[in-house]
Amino acid sequence: MKEGPEEWQARLETIAPELIEELNTKKEPDKGLKPLDVKEGESVVMRFAPNPNGPPTLGSTRGIVVNSEYVKRYGGKFIIRFDDTDPQTKRPMLEAYDWYLEDCEWLDAKPDEVVIASDNMEVYYDYARQLLEMGHAYVCFCEGGDFKKFKDAKEPCPHRDHAPEVNLEHWDKMLAGEYEEKAAVVRIKTDIEHKDPAMRDFGAFRIVKTAHPRPEVDDKYVVWPLLDFEGAIEDHVLGMTHIIRGKDLMDSEKRQGYIYNYLGWEYPKTTHWGRVKMHEFGKFSTSGLRQSIEDGEYSGWDDPRLPTLRALRRRGIKPEAIRKFMIDMGVGETDVSLSMDTLYAENRKIIDTIANRYFFVWDPVELEVEDAVCCTVNPSLHPSEDRGVRCIDIGSKLLVCKSDVESAEVGDMLRMKDLYNIEITSVSPLKCKCIGDSMEDAKSNKMRIIHWVPEDGIPVKVLAPQGEFIGIGEKQIVDELDNVVQFERFGFCRIDSVDDGVVAYFTHK
C-alpha cells in the first residue's frame, strides 16, 4: 500500500511530534562565501601565490580577495608569496612585485607577510637532498620524449632505480652547473603504474641557466624547483591551514601528497574555483598584453581598455566594489564568464552619492541665443546630497551636444537644464531665443531637457574602453582632480589630470 506525505505527517505526529516544527522551518539561503572548515579555536593561515610576471588583473583579484576575506573572518594570517621560480618561460617582472603589494593594499588585503620563493632556494635544496637520500626522488637523464614513453607504458625509466648515493652525486653535479639545460631533472617517485598518467613521477627540479631578474638572485642558481615542489614545501613551511586556488591546480594536491607523505606532513585543506572570464575582455595573456603594450597598441598597463587593477583604479572603480563582486561570486568549481556590468552596478551604488555632477558636452555645436542676457547660474553639485552649488557664467552662446540638436527644426522648444527654455529660430546657423525660465512651461510643453556648457568652457578628453570622447566641460571640473564625478547624461568619470584641459577616464554609465 502506497503512502503519501499526508500519511507520513500523520504518522510523525504520533511518533515524534517535536519534529513537526523542524519540518516546517524554512532554511535561510546563504550568501557569498561558505564557511570554512576550521577547527575550534584554530587561526587560519592562507596565501595568495602569484607569479609576478605582470600586473594583477581582475583574474588574480579573486585569489587576493577571497583568501584575505577568509582570514579577516576567522582571524589569522594572510600571506602573499611570489612563486617566481621560473626565470625563463614565465619570467618575473621586477616592477610587478611592488604592483602586487600596492594593489593588495588598495583592495584592503594588505598581507601580513611577504614571501619570495627565489629567496628560499636553499630550503628547497635541503628537502630535495632529504628526499634523494630517502630514495623518494631521483635524478633523471631521459629526454622529455623518452620519459613520456616510459611513463605512458607505466614503466620505470632506467634512472629510477639508482641508489641514493648515485642520485646525490648527480644532484651535486646539477647544482654545480655541470649539466646543460634539459640534460637532467629531479623527479619525485610516486607510483609509476598509477592509473592517472598525471600522477606518475612528476618533475621537481630542472636546470635553467638564464639569470633571474632579481639582482639579489641573478645567476646564483642554475637548478630551479617546479611549482609542485616549491609550493609543496612553502605551504608546509609557512604553516598553511587552507588553500583556495584555481581548479587547474587540482592535481597538485594529489602530486604534492606524495611529498607530504614522504616527509610526514599533513596537507592543508583545499578548495578550488573555476576559471573566471570577463565577457568584455577576450582571452588575454600576460605575455600577449606585454607585447601589445610594447607595440604601442595600448598606452600602458593602466590603459582603460585593460582588465588590470591599475586600469580599473584609474577609471574610478572602487576597491569595495571589486571585493563585493568577488565575494558574492563565491568559490564554485564551475568556470564562470561574467559581465563587467555586474561590477559596474556594484560600483555605481558606491559612487552615485559621492560623485559631484557636472556638464560635459561631447561633439559640441554652437547655439546662439538671441537677445541673451549675461547671467550666472548655480546648479547643485548633487541632486540629493547637500553639497553646495556650481557657478557658471553664461554669455550669448552655448554649446550643446550635436546629437541633441541635429534633428531640431525651427519652432522646437528645449529646456536647458538648470537654465532656461529656448525655442529654435534658425537651424543653419543654429540660433534660438530664450522663452523664459519656467519649469512649469517646460513640463507642460513636454520639452526635452538637455545639458549645455558656456562657450568659454574647458576642453575635456574622456578616455573610455570604447574609445575617446572630445568635448567641452564646465570650468569647475578642474577642482575635482582625482575624484570621480558624473557628467550628466554621459556617465561617471575619474578626473585624471587638469593641466592642459581636462583628461578624464570613463568609469561606466
Place this chain on the structure above:
RNA sequence: GCUCCGAUAGUGUAGCACGGCCAAUCAUACAGGACUCUCACUCCUGCGACUGGGGUUCGAAUCCCCAUCGGAGCACCA
C-alpha cells in the same frame, strides 16, 4: 590516448554533504511603470532555470548509472 572535475533563468548565485519545506533564492541584465530639471539614483511590477535519458523512492534539483556538453591535468610553465 589516459585521468580528474563540473553542469540551476541572458549572466552570476542559493539550495545538493542529511531526498519532502522548491510552484526553486538573491543579484545583475532586460521589459513595463512611478519619481526626477541627467540617459544617473530610488521605488514598484514583470520576465526568466534544475543539460538529456534511465534507475532507487510514496516522493529527486538533491542519491545511483549512462549520455551530451564544458573545463583541466598527463611540461624541464605558474
